[in-house]
Amino acid sequence: MPTFAFLSVCAVPFLWVFLRAICTLIFDKNYFGADPGMELVTFFGQVAIVFLFMTLSFSHLGRPLKTLRVPRMRRILGLSVFFYATLHFASYLIFLAGFEFEKYYYDLVTKNRIILGSFAYFFLFLLAATSIDSVARNLGIAWVYLHRSVYLIAGLVVFHVFLSAKENFSFSVFLFCGCLALLGVRLSKAWRRSKLRTPIFKA
Amino acid sequence: MPKKLSRNTHENEVTDESVYLSRRSLLKGFGGSILGYHSPLLYSDKSSSTGNEFGSELHQMLFQKIKSRLKEDAIKLAESTPFNYASSYNNFYEFGSGKSDPKKNAKKFITDPWEVSVQGECDGAGTYHLEDLVRPHLLEERIYRLRCVEAWSMVIPWVGLPLLSLLKRFKPRSNAKYVKFETLYDPIQMPGQKSLFSAIEYPYVEALRMDEATNELSFLALGMYGKILPNQNGAPIRLVVPWKYGFKSIKSIVKIEFVEERPVTTWMKSNPREYGFYSNVNPSVDHPRWSQATERRLPSSIFSPNIRPTEMFNGYGDEVAYLYRGMDLKKFY
Structure with a gap:
């Protein structure tokens, strides 16, 4: 039951768009503003970023989240990132590239932000594909290293956002600081743990 | 309006098609809009009297x-409020960087009294x-x-006066090579x-070469859709240069200056690699971050993205291409 509730919370942004799309069909009205394509691309991108940062800060939020008793919560969060990134990518393909793959290819070879975004998506895809229990078990320690690339993804995303900004870089600077902070916390924790493991005084 | 200017833009292309067309056709009877549908003479009343004299029952x-069909369409289209799109979705960074910010933040903008310094x-x-500047002119409508x-x-029906007719009154000297607006x-x-957090320096500055400014397409708008210009669209007076990207069409003008040297314009200063002085609409010169080969004609819907190829000089090549003869537009973007 808590899992289902949590899943539905993760699906809220999607359901919100879905509902408006249905209403658009039924009432023949535009619920997406003048430029729905751009709005969807931006919206799904932002939601994916929020979930990405939630995933990254998951272990630091551990205690309050544990009381929710949702098994495999981080995986659900991670897959939500992938889900919204897929929607972001799909709406870019449909609304901005006009569903022409030549246009995507052209952007891919000429525009840095598309290269960065595509790389980030590729890694997200790898992580999502290896998130099944049996795959994780088979990969062993390699799985751990592979899934650390989530920090690489975060870095790529920050630069993707930075290159997409027109004149106001506050959001990307904010993300950059957030990224650094999370990475810092993670590294300092790892460092402390490694110190604990190596005995300083030998008997 | 000279017929030549409306060659590419039919009335039925106006972003606000529905309300605008339906308002007119409702007023004048649907017969008028059938016969005048592709003609720039839609406004004229001469077609509206055709209602009753028909030779045959057929x-x-x-x-x-046809009439009932059109009526149906007009009513259906009129449900959406397309003037709203042009007046609620635009860039006017002085009032915020979001597309809906200008409408929100420009509500109390005072445009009266308004002075323009030359x-x-x-x-x-x-x-x-402003009233002294405008009074002697006959205003006209241009759908650009x-x-x-x-x-x-978008496609927007502006109301205003040709820039040339105003500039002439200030008697520019022969060494005036550029017109600068603020x-x-x-x-x-x-x-x-x-x-x-904005990388833009204010006041916003734009400029045109003298021959661009005196081209008959260059236009000063005081209204749109038959109304006074809404604050968020650059009230009370703004420039409209349809063959250049929108940011060249400076809003809420308070200063017009004739200069010899090419001025540094706002976006050029903020990012010279992305925005040049000319900024002519050109599908073959990309913005460094996205392609300019196509455009999204608004309003679009999530079920039809409404993407169309961008035309050189935004389709006004016949009128303005001569201005750039011999220039490498990849270099002078």
């Missing part, structure tokens, strides 16, 4: 059928009240495509001007 029936290489320098550098476009600088009224 024609009578056809007319009725300076530089001309004999008519001075400060003019507007192509934003962000790859979206937007009002008033951070109290324009919250965007005191934004901490």
Whole structure:
């Protein structure tokens, strides 16, 4: 039951768009503003970023989240990132590239932000594909290293956002600081743990 | 309006098609809009009297059928409020960087009294009240495509006067090579001007080469859709240069200056690699971050993205291409 509730919370942004799309069909009205394509691309991108940062800060939020008793919560969060990134990518393909793959290819070879975004998506895809229990078990320690690339993804995303900004870089600077902070916390924790493991005084 | 100018833009392309068309056709009877559908003479009343004299029953029936069909469409389209799109989705960074910010933040913008200061290489320098500038002119309507550098476009019926006819009154001297325009600088009224994170310097500056400014397409708008210009669209007076990207069409003008040297314009200063002085609509010169080959004609819907190829000079090549003869437009973007 808590899992289902949590899943539905993760699906809220999607359901919100879905509902408006249905209403658009039924009432023949535009619920997406003048430029729905751009709005969807931006919206799904932002939601994916929020979930990405939630995933990254998951272990630091551990205690309050544990009381929710949702098994495999981080995986659900991670897959939500992938889900919204897929929607972001799909709406870019449909609304901005006009569903022409030549246009995507052209952007891919000429525009840095598309290269960065595509790389980030590729890694997200790898992580999502290896998130099944049996795959994780088979990969062993390699799985751990592979899934650390989530920090690489975060870095790529920050630069993707930075290159997409027109004149106001506050959001990307904010993300950059957030990224650094999370990475810092993670590294300092790892460092402390490694110190604990190596005995300083030998008997 | 000279017929030549409306060659590419039919009335039925106006972003606000529905309300605008339906208002007119409702007023004048649907017969008028059938016969005038592709003609720039839609406004004229001469077609509206065709209602009753039909030679045969067949024609009578056809007319009725077409009429009811059009009525249906007009009512359906009129449900959406397309003037709203042009007046609620635009860039006016002085009022915020979001597309809906200008409408929200420009509500209390004071445009009366309004003065325009004319300076530089001309004999008519001075400060003019807007009403004195406008009074001697016969206003006209021009339906222009507007192509934003962000790859979206609209079609908007502006009301105003040709830039040339106003500039002539200031008697520019022969050494005036460029016309420079400035937007009002008033951070109290324009919250965007005191934004901490913006890379734009205010006041906003735009400029045209003298021959561009005197081209018959260059237009000063005082209204749109038959109404006074809404604050968020650059009230009370703004420039419209339809063959250039939208940001060249400076809003809420308070200063016109004739200069010899090419001025550094706002976006050029903020990012010279992305925005050049000319900024002509050109599908073959990309913005460094996105392609300019296509555009999204707004309003679009999530079920039809409405993407169309962008035309050279936004389709106004016949009127303006001569201005750039011999220039490498890849270099002078």
